[in-house]
Structure formats: structure tokens, C-alpha cells
Amino acid sequence: MKRIVYIIGAGFSAPLGLPLMNNFLVKSKDLYFNNIEKYKHFKEIFLTIEKMSITKNYFDTDLFNIEEILSILEMENYIFGRRLKKKFIQYIIDVINEHTPEFLISKSNFANWYDFVFGRDDMQTLYGYFISNILGVKYYLSNNPIDRNDRFHLIDFLYQRESRYSIITLNYDLVLENFLKSVLKVYKSSKNIEFVKNNYFQDWNNPHLAKLHGCIESDSIIPPTWAKGTNKKISKIWENAFNIIKDSNEIRIIGYSLP
Numbered sequence: 001m002k003r004i005v006y007i008i009g010a011g012f013s014a015p016l017g018l019p020l021m022n023n024f025l026v027k028s029k030d031l032y033f034n035n036i037e038k039y040k041h042f043k044e045i046f047l048t049i050e051k052m053s054i055t056k057n058y059f060d061t062d063l064f065n066i067e068e069i070l071s072i073l074e075m076e077n078y079i080f081g082r083r084l085k086k087k088f089i090q091y092i093i094d095v096i097n098e099h100t101p102e103f104l105i106s107k108s109n110f111a112n113w114y115d116f117v118f119g120r121d122d123m124q125t126l127y128g129y130f131i132s133n134i135l136g137v138k139y140y141l142s143n144n145p146i147d148r149n150d151r152f153h154l155i156d157f158l159y160q161r162e163s164r165y166s167i168i169t170l171n172y173d174l175v176l177e178n179f180l181k182s183v184l185k186v187y188k189s190s191k192n193i194e195f196v197k198n199n200y201f202q203d204w205n206n207p208h209l210a211k212l213h214g215c216i217e218s219d220s221i222i223p224p225t226w227a228k229g230t231n232k233k234i235s236k237i238w239e240n241a242f243n244i245i246k247d248s249n250e251i252r253i254i255g256y257s258l259p
Contacts, residue, residue, distance in 0.1 A: 005245060008171065195208070
């Protein structure tokens with residue numbers, strides 16, 4: 001059996017409108033000025049970033065890049081024994097949540113239903129193909145529907161495949177998880193279809209999903225700074241990711257520039 005691991009970065013989610021590190025600040029300011037009342041807590045973040053401008057007198061830095069901003073702040077916190085401010089963490093979570101799209105999937109009663117399994121949006125359909133193949137599922141018409149609106153089912157065929165897949169991601173977002181939830185609201189399954197996030201299983205029956213920087217779902221994220229390796233909360237996930245890579249036969253990289 002072949003084991004294939006995908007390593008995905010921000011470029012994987014960017015086509016859906018999620019921010020990259022180099023446009024995160026700009027997108028957050030757009031949110032702020034479009035709804036100042038809702039995002040009034042961003043103002044303190046922006047003022048802190050403005051105060052950092054003095055650092056440009058001492059070394060070359062890009063204060064439009066959220067990774068460099070957080071690294072400078074992390075250094076200050078590290079030297080003086082303070083944690084990265086919770087407000088910055090909440091700021092990141094809010095910006096990502098606001099830019100994560102809803103996946104609208106509905107059943108089709110057309111004869112060519114298979115063209116609209118993931119709806120009519122072309123971009124959404126591309127993500128649907130990728131995620132469904134990672135999970136190892138296929139969509140088919142039920143021969144014995146209970147009623148006209150119960151025509152489709154979802155079947156797991158992982159055990160019949162020559163290759164199995166897992167994902168290691170550097171993203172905080174819930175694109176993968178949200179898409180699966182949207183599918184399972186529409187299509188029924190007799191199997192337990194999921195991403196394995198907190199454990200490692202050598203059989204790879206369900207694909208692992210190791211989120212190296214944490215996840216906005218738990219409000220626990222590891223900012224992309226030079227000091228992220230000092231965070232003990234993430235050690236188990238990194239251990240799982242190590243096992244995924246160790247046991248894989250092939251590594252594929254999407255949307256990550258290997259800086």
C-alpha cells in the first residue's frame with residue numbers, strides 16, 4: 001500500500017479568499033474600515049504595529065507582513081518574559097474566520113447529477129474533488145431511496161484503494177473540516193468519514209490531518225514566528241506529523257513556498 005502525504009500552506013486556501021502572510025494586514029484593515037464597530041478591537045493592534053516602525057531604523061523588515069510583525073512582538077515578549085498578547089491571537093482568528101467561505105452544497109435531481117455533486121461553483125468543485133479523493137469517498141445514486149429527496153449516499157472505499165493519504169498543514173483555517181461537514185449534511189454515509197487530528201494510526205484508514213500551527217477551531221494557534229518551536233501545546237501534533245512523514249512513500253507540496 002502506498003502512503004502519500006500532502007504538505008499544504010497558505011497558497012492552498014488563498015484561492016478561496018483567505019489571506020496570505022503578506023496581505024494579512026491589508027485584508028484586516030479592509031474588515032476594520034468596513035465595520036469599525038464590530039472590529040473596534042483591531043485598533044489597538046494597528047497602533048502597536050505603527051509603534052514598531054522604529055525597528056526599520058535598525059534592520060530591514062516588512063511591517064506589512066504579519067509573520068514579521070509577530071516575530072518582532074514575540075522577541076519582545078520572549079526577552080521580557082511575557083506571552084504573546086491574546087489580542088493578537090484573537091485578531092488572527094477573527095480575520096481568518098471572516099475570510100473563510102461557507103460551502104453551499106445541495107442535492108441535484110438532474111440526470112447529470114454527477115456534474116453538480118459539489119454545487120455549481122467551479123472553485124468549490126475543484127476543492128471537492130481534491131478533498132473527496134483524500135478521504136477516499138465516492139458519490140452514487142441510491143437504488144432504493146426513501147423518498148425523492150433521499151437519492152444520494154456516500155460510500156467509503158478506502159480499503160479498496162492502492163494509495164492512502166494524509167495531510168500536514170501549516171494553516172489555521174477550517175477549509176478542509178468545513179467542506180467535509182458541508183458534504184455530510186447533504187450526503188449520507190454508513191461509515192465514519194473523518195480526518196484524524198489528535199492521534200496517529202499506522203493503517204491510515206482515515207486520513208490524518210496534522211495542523212502544525214494549531215487551529216482556530218480551538219482558539220489555540222501558534223503564531224508563525226521564530227519561537228513557535230518553544231510552544232509545548234503543539235508537541236503531540238508535531239509528533240504525529242513526524243510519524244506521517246516517516247511512514248509515507250511520497251510527499252507532495254501545495255501552496256507552500258519552503259521559505
